Amino acid sequence: MTISATIRAEDPDRGKNYTPIPLRWIGPLRICGNAVEGEVRVPLATYESPLWPAVGRGARVSRHTEAGIRATVVDERMTRSVLVEGEDAARCLEAASALQNRLGELQSVTRSTSRYAELLAVRHEICGPLLFLRFEFATGDASGHNMVTLAADAVLSHILSTISGIRYGSISANYCSDKKATAINGILGRGKNVTAEILIPRAVVVRQLRTTAAQVAHLNTHKNLIGTLLAGGIRSANAHYANMLLAFYLATGQDAANIVEGSQGVTYAADRDGDLYFSCTLPNVIVGTTGNGKNLEGTDDVLRNLGCRDGRPVGGNARRLAALAAGTVLCGELSLLAAQTNPGELMKAHTSIERTKGEHRAP
Incomplete structure (x- = not known):
C-alpha cells in the first residue's frame, strides 16, 4: 500500500507553488537495531516512479523474514x-x-x-x-x-x-570533505555510518524476488565489486544507493546535495545454504531532524509520521532517521539486484511503469 503526497517548489517570481515532486509512503518495512524497532512506512519523493515498487518489494521481503532488516548505527x-x-x-x-x-x-x-x-x-x-x-x-x-x-x-x-x-x-579546506565523493569520507565517515542487513530464507528469495541467493551473490561480485573497481570507484561498490537516498532526503527535508558522499557504500551478498545474507554499508548518511527546513509544515508532518519527533535523548531522533534511510536503501538495492539476475526484467518493469505508447506516464 502507498500513500501519496506532493512536495512543491516555490516560484520566486510569482510567489506561489507550481512544481510538483511526487511523494509516496512505501512499506512498511520491518526493521530493528540500535536506533529503531518495528514496522515503519518510509517516504520517497521522486520522479523515478519505478523506485516506489522496487523499494516496496524490498520492504515486503523484510516482512517475510523473522527479524526483518537490522540497522546498526556504527558511528556518527x-x-x-x-x-x-x-x-x-x-x-x-x-x-x-x-x-x-x-x-x-x-x-x-x-x-x-x-x-x-x-x-x-x-x-x-x-x-x-x-x-x-x-x-x-x-x-x-x-x-x-x-x-x-x-x-x-x-x-x-x-x-x-x-x-x-x-x-x-x-575556513573551508575540502579535507572534510563536504558534498564530494572522497576516499577520506569512505574510510573515516561523515555523518552517520550505518549498516543495514537482512537474512532472507531460500523460499522467500525464490517466491518474492524470483531468483536465488547464489545468483544475487554472483551478480553482486561481478557487477558491484569488479565493475566498480574497473570504473575507478572511490570506496564504493553498489548499484544505486543514490536513488533511494535522494528520494528519502527530499521527503524528509535534508540537504539533497549530500547524496554525493552519501552514495558511497558497499553492498555485500552471500549464499548461506540457499538463504541470502544481504547488507548495505553506508558510511556517510547525513541527516537531521532539527535545523534548516525541518520545521516546514510538510517536512514536520513527515518527520512526525516517521517517529522522529519523539522525546528521545539528544541525537536519538537523527539516529532513528539514519537507520530508516539505510533500511530504505537496502530495500531498493536488493530489489534491483534481484531483477538484474533475470534477463529483461528490469527494462520490462521500467517500460510498464514509466511509459505508455512511448510517452512518460504521470506519476
Whole structure:
C-alpha cells in the first residue's frame, strides 16, 4: 500500500507553488537495531516512479523474514576542515604537534558556540607549507552543516591566537570533505555510518524476488565489486544507493546535495545454504531532524509520521532517521539486484511503469 503526497517548489517570481515532486509512503518495512524497532512506512519523493515498487518489494521481503532488516548505527560525526599556512612543512608539523594535547581546550571553545556541538577529534594532513585540519563533531539531532562551521571558525580563531608561526588559510579546506565523493569520507565517515542487513530464507528469495541467493551473490561480485573497481570507484561498490537516498532526503527535508558522499557504500551478498545474507554499508548518511527546513509544515508532518519527533535523548531522533534511510536503501538495492539476475526484467518493469505508447506516464 502507498500513500501519496506532493512536495512543491516555490516560484520566486510569482510567489506561489507550481512544481510538483511526487511523494509516496512505501512499506512498511520491518526493521530493528540500535536506533529503531518495528514496522515503519518510509517516504520517497521522486520522479523515478519505478523506485516506489522496487523499494516496496524490498520492504515486503523484510516482512517475510523473522527479524526483518537490522540497522546498526556504527558511528556518527560531522566534519569541517580548515586550512592554515606556515613557512614550511616543519613549522606545520610543530603546529600540528602542539594541538595533540589540547583537545580538551578546543572542546571548551566548541561548547561556547552551541549547546549540542561536541568536538570528538582533530586530524591533520601536511602538504608543503599547508596544514589541513579536519575537525570531527557530534551534532545532536542536527545534520550539523552550520553548527560545525560555526564551531570550526571559533576553534580556528583560537588556534591562530595561541599557536605562533601559522596564519589563516581558509575556513573551508575540502579535507572534510563536504558534498564530494572522497576516499577520506569512505574510510573515516561523515555523518552517520550505518549498516543495514537482512537474512532472507531460500523460499522467500525464490517466491518474492524470483531468483536465488547464489545468483544475487554472483551478480553482486561481478557487477558491484569488479565493475566498480574497473570504473575507478572511490570506496564504493553498489548499484544505486543514490536513488533511494535522494528520494528519502527530499521527503524528509535534508540537504539533497549530500547524496554525493552519501552514495558511497558497499553492498555485500552471500549464499548461506540457499538463504541470502544481504547488507548495505553506508558510511556517510547525513541527516537531521532539527535545523534548516525541518520545521516546514510538510517536512514536520513527515518527520512526525516517521517517529522522529519523539522525546528521545539528544541525537536519538537523527539516529532513528539514519537507520530508516539505510533500511530504505537496502530495500531498493536488493530489489534491483534481484531483477538484474533475470534477463529483461528490469527494462520490462521500467517500460510498464514509466511509459505508455512511448510517452512518460504521470506519476
